[in-house]
Amino acid sequence: MSRSLTQLFALDSLLTPEEIEVRATVRKFAAERIRPHIAEWFEAGRLPARDLAVELGALGVLGMHLHGYDCAGMSATAYGLACLELEAVDSGIRSLVSVQGSLAMFSIHHWGSEEQKQQWLPAMAAGRAIGCFGLTEPDHGSDPAGMRTRAVRDGRDWVLNGTKMWITNGSIADVAVVWAQTEEGIRGFVVPTDSLGFSASDIRAKMSLRASVTSELVLDDVRLPDSAVLPHAEGLRGPLTSLGEARFGIIFGAIGAARDCLETAIDYAQTREVFDKPLAAYQLTQAKIADMALEVGKGHLLAYHLGRIKDRGEITPEQVSTGKLNNVREALAVARECRTILGANGITLEYPVIRHANNLESVLTYEGTSEVHQLTIGKALTGSAAFR
Numbered sequence: 001m002s003r004s005l006t007q008l009f010a011l012d013s014l015l016t017p018e019e020i021e022v023r024a025t026v027r028k029f030a031a032e033r034i035r036p037h038i039a040e041w042f043e044a045g046r047l048p049a050r051d052l053a054v055e056l057g058a059l060g061v062l063g064m065h066l067h068g069y070d071c072a073g074m075s076a077t078a079y080g081l082a083c084l085e086l087e088a089v090d091s092g093i094r095s096l097v098s099v100q101g102s103l104a105m106f107s108i109h110h111w112g113s114e115e116q117k118q119q120w121l122p123a124m125a126a127g128r129a130i131g132c133f134g135l136t137e138p139d140h141g142s143d144p145a146g147m148r149t150r151a152v153r154d155g156r157d158w159v160l161n162g163t164k165m166w167i168t169n170g171s172i173a174d175v176a177v178v179w180a181q182t183e184e185g186i187r188g189f190v191v192p193t194d195s196l197g198f199s200a201s202d203i204r205a206k207m208s209l210r211a212s213v214t215s216e217l218v219l220d221d222v223r224l225p226d227s228a229v230l231p232h233a234e235g236l237r238g239p240l241t242s243l244g245e246a247r248f249g250i251i252f253g254a255i256g257a258a259r260d261c262l263e264t265a266i267d268y269a270q271t272r273e274v275f276d277k278p279l280a281a282y283q284l285t286q287a288k289i290a291d292m293a294l295e296v297g298k299g300h301l302l303a304y305h306l307g308r309i310k311d312r313g314e315i316t317p318e319q320v321s322t323g324k325l326n327n328v329r330e331a332l333a334v335a336r337e338c339r340t341i342l343g344a345n346g347i348t349l350e351y352p353v354i355r356h357a358n359n360l361e362s363v364l365t366y367e368g369t370s371e372v373h374q375l376t377i378g379k380a381l382t383g384s385a386a387f388r
Contacts, residue, residue, distance in 0.1 A: 005259070005262070005293055005296065005297060008293065008297060009297040009300060009301060011297075011300055011301075011304070014301075014304050015077075015081075015304070018078070019075070019077055019078050019081055022074065022078045022081055022082060023081040023082075023084070023085060025059070026059065026061065026081070026082045026085040026086060027085040027088075029055075029059055030085050030086055030088065030089045030093070031089075033052075033055060034052075034086075034089045034090070034093055035089050038089055038090045038093075038211055038352075038355075039349040039350070039352070039355065041210075041211040042090065042092075042210045042211045042349065042355050043210070043349055044210075045204065045206065045210045045211075046211075047092060047096075047211045047212060047213060049096060049130070049169065049172050049213050050130065050172055052093070052096065052127075053096065053100070053127035053130055054126070054127040054128065055127070056096070056097060056127055057125060057126040057127025057128070058126070058127070060072045060074075061079075061082045061086075061097055061101070062097060062100050062101050062105070062124060062125050062126075062127055063100070063101040063105040063106070063109070063121065063124060063125050064078070064079050064082060064101065065078070065079040065101070065102075066101070066105060066106065066109045066121075066125075068117075068121075069109070069117055069118070069121035069122050069125065070121070070122040070125045070126065071105075071109075071121065071125045072125075075307075075311050076248065076307050076310040076311050077304065077307030077308065077310075077311055079101075079249065080248065080249060080251065080252035080303055080307045081252065082097070083097065083098065083249040083250070083252045083253040083256070084252040084253055084255060084256035084259075084303070085256060086253065086256070087252075087253030087254065087256040087257050088256035088257060088259055088260040089260070089352075090211050090352075090355065090356075090359065091209060091212075091253065091254075091257060091356070091359035091360065091362070091363055092209050092210070092211035092212030092359065093211070093212075094249065094250075094253040094256075095168050095209065095212050096168065096169060096212065096213075097249075098168075098246045098249045098250070098253070099131070099132060099133055099168040099169050099246070100124060100127075100130065100131055100169065102242070102245035102246040102248070102249055103131075103132075103133035103177070103242050103243070103245070103246050104124065104131025104132060104133050104169075104173075104175065104176075104177050105120075105121060105124050105125070105131060106242050106245045107133065107177045107188060107230065107233070107238070107239075107242045108120055108121060108124075108131075108177065108190060108230070109121060110232070110233075110241065110242070111188060111230040111231070111232045111233035111238055112190065112230050112231070112232070113227070113230075113231050115227065116190050116227075116230070120175055120190070123174075124175075129174040129175060130169050130172050130173045130174050130175075131169065131173055131174070131175050131176070131177065132167050132168060132169040132170045132173040132175075132176045132177070132215070132217075133167070133168075133176070133177050133239075133242065134149075134164035134167055134170075134176050134177065134178040134179060134191075134217050135147070135164070135179050135239050135243075136164060136165055136166050136167070137149065137162070137163060137164055137165055138163060138165045141166075141369075142368070142369055142371075142372050144179070144186075144236060144239060144240075145186070145236060147162070147179065147180070147181060147186070148162055148163075148181070149161065149162025149163070149164065149178070149179070149180040149181065149219065150162060150180055150181045150182070151180040151181070151182045151187060151189060152182070152183075153182075153183075154223070156225065156226050157223050157224060157225055157226065158182075158189065158223070158224045158225075158226065158228065158229065159221055159222065159223050159224075160178065160180055160189065160191070160197075160219045160221075160222040160224065161219055161220060161221060161222075162180060162219050163216065163217065163218050163219070164178065164216070164217040164219075165203075165216050165217075166203070166214060166216075166366070167200070167214070167215045167216065167217050168212060168213065168214055168215075169213050169215075170200040170202075170213065170214070170215025170216070170217050171200040171201060171202050171213055171215040172213050173193050173200070174192070174193055174194075175190060175191065175192055175193060176190075176191045176193055176198070176217060177189070177190060177191070177230070177242075178191045178217070178219065179238070179239050184234070185234060185235050186234075186235055186236055186238070186239070187229055187230070187233065187234065187238075188229070188230035188233045188238050188239065189224060189228050189229055189230065190228050190229075190230065191219075191222065191224060191228065195222050195223070195224065196222070196223065197219060197220040197221045197222040197223070198217070198218070198219055198220075198222050199217070199218045199220070200215045200216065200217050200218070201215060201216050201218075202214065202215050203215060203216060207358055208358045208359055208361050208362040209358075209359055209362045210358075240317075243367055243368065244317055244320050246367050247320045247321070247323075247324045247367045247368060248306070248310060248315075248320055248323070250324050250327070250328065250363060250367055251302070251303045251306060251320070251323035251324055251327050252303045252307070252327075253363075254299075254324075254327045254328040254331040254360065254363055255296060255299035255300055255303055255327050255330075255331055257331050257335065257356040257359065257360060257363075258292075258295070258296050258299060258327075258330065258331035258334040258335065258356075259296055259300075260352055260356060261331075261334055261335045261338040261352070261353050261356050261357075262289070262292050262293065262296050262334060262338060264338065264342070264351055264352055264353055265288075265289065265292075265337075265338035265341040265342060265353070266280070266289060268341060268342050268345070268351070269285050269289070269341055279341065285341060288337055288340070288341060289341075291337075292334045292337055292338070295330045295333070295334060296330075296334060298330075299326065299327045299330055299331065302322075302323055302326060302327065303323060303327065306319055306320070306323045317376065318376055318377060318379075318380040321368065321372075321373040321376040321377055322373075322377055324367065324368065324373055325370055325373035325374065325377065328360060328363050328364050328370075329364065329370060331356075331360055331363075332357065332360040332361070332363075332364055335353055335356045335357035335360055336357055338353045339353050339354060339357060372387075375387055
């Protein structure tokens with residue numbers, strides 16, 4: 001982060017020495033290992049995800065806010081700062097970490113049996129095993145209660161049939177947490193991806209999150225033992241609680257992308273000469289930079305505040321929705337405004353701005369669209385549910 005922005009909001013005064021160290025460690029890793037290659041990976045639509053997962057595991061960021069089972073057991077704020085630094089490089093990298101730790105690992109850690117935890121969590125924390133989270137379907141995103149994937153009892157087994165869509169890590173996963181309709185309501189299943197009848201194919205031709213594995217999952221008579229059920233998750237509370245964990249990371253992550261765009265625009269404006277003086281010396285440019293700095297700074301303050309609330313165990317879904325809605329919406333606006341400062345150079349992958357802008361279009365939609373979060377906040381304020 002630029003020194004001036006840090007000083008403008010006195011951001012470091014709100015963090016502990018341990019949190020600052022976590023931030024510095026993840027920032028250094030991202031700068032050295034990911035940033036030199038990310039534009040190439042984005043352009044190619046490829047990501048060396050399995051190799052990166054092992055490195056991220058060694059760094060300690062996979063499931064870092066979970067306790068036990070070789071997880072780091074760090075604070076929610078420290079986890080958020082890690083997400084911020086990863087997404088400052090690319091949303092796809094933060095997505096890999098979020099889906100692994102906050103969706104797949106969290107679901108097993110929070111809802112799973114001791115056998116499931118022992119089997120999967122240590123390997124996932126180390127990045128030796130990759131997980132994905134199968135909730136969204138081709139026709140059911142914002143309304144997961146309408147999912148068509150079904151699990152039917154057959155003796156002591158379960159048989160799963162259905163399709164999941166837009167699944168991060170899907171085609172490289174070793175285990176999928178899949179949610180399905182049953183006669184008992186919605187239940188979660190821990191599905192090894194080598195199960196007969198399970199298949200995953202990559203979704204191509206994306207213009208966003210290109211440095212991320214996005215897949216379609218197909219379950220065709222996948223037979224699982226009763227021990228595959230997440231025993232403590234019943235109904236939508238299971239997947240929605242997990243989604244709340246992922247949304248929390250996005251609150252921090254999105255503002256990291258905005259920060260990177262702003263820093264890029266400031267650096268560019270200071271070196272780009274227009275009519276014989278730096279672009280940064282013009283009033284209109286400074287007005288844009290000042291307005292964006294306010295939003296990026298306020299986004300940091302909101303993220304830090306929600307981190308402290310979560311560390312106290314007091315955070316509510318409405319507060320998470322507030323953070324996600326605000327920070328992603330403002331990050332996207334900052335990315336677009338920064339692009340105007342870079343002019344035509346802003347649309348090239350030589351600079352990160354258009355890449356962040358494209359990625360943030362996806363972040364705006366996943367883990368709850370802006371409209372869903374608006375209605376969540378509206379319900380909290382008015383007492384009236386307006387989802388239907």
